[in-house]
Amino acid sequence: MQSWTEMFGVVETALPILFVVILGILAATAAGGLLRAIGNHRQPVLSVHSVIVGKRTEVSHRHDTDTSVNRSDTKYYMTFEVESGDRLEFAVSGVEYGQCAEGDEGKLTFQGRRYHGFERSVRTYRTELQEYRKFHSSG
The missing domain is CATH 2.40.50.660 (OB fold (Dihydrolipoamide Acetyltransferase, E2P))
Structure with missing residues (x-):
C-alpha cells in the first residue's frame, strides 16, 4: 500500500499534466472557431x-x-x-x-x-x- 506522500507525489505530477491537456483542448477549439470565422470573412x-x-x-x-x-x-x-x-x-x-x-x-x-x-x-x-x-x- 502506498503512503500518503507517495500518493501526493502522483497527484502533484498528474494535476499539472491534466491542466495542460485541458488548456490545449480549449486552445485548439478556440483556434478552430477563429480560423473558420476568418475563412468565412475572406469569402x-x-x-x-x-x-x-x-x-x-x-x-x-x-x-x-x-x-x-x-x-x-x-x-x-x-x-x-x-x-x-x-x-x-x-x-x-x-x-x-x-x-x-x-x-x-x-x-x-x-x-x-x-x-x-x-x-x-x-x-x-x-x-x-x-x-x-x-x-x-x-x-
Whole structure:
C-alpha cells in the first residue's frame, strides 16, 4: 500500500499534466472557431438563385435533477439547391424557418458557410404549388 506522500507525489505530477491537456483542448477549439470565422470573412458575399429543397430541426433536451427543470433548445436548418445543382445547408432563425417552405424559390445570400438571408421570389401561388406537389408526389 502506498503512503500518503507517495500518493501526493502522483497527484502533484498528474494535476499539472491534466491542466495542460485541458488548456490545449480549449486552445485548439478556440483556434478552430477563429480560423473558420476568418475563412468565412475572406469569402465573397454571394447572392444566387436557389430553391429550398429541405428543412430540418435538431432538438436537444436537458433535465436538471436538482430543480426538476426541463429545458430544450431547437436549431433550425434549411437546405438550398442552387442552379449548378449543388446543395447548401445553413442554420437559420426559427422565424425564417417558419416563413419558408420546401419548394420556395428566391435569392440566397451567403458568405462561405455563413448564411445572410433568403428573399423569396414573387410567384403565382396556385400553379407553382400544384406543380411542386405533383412533382414530389410522383417520385
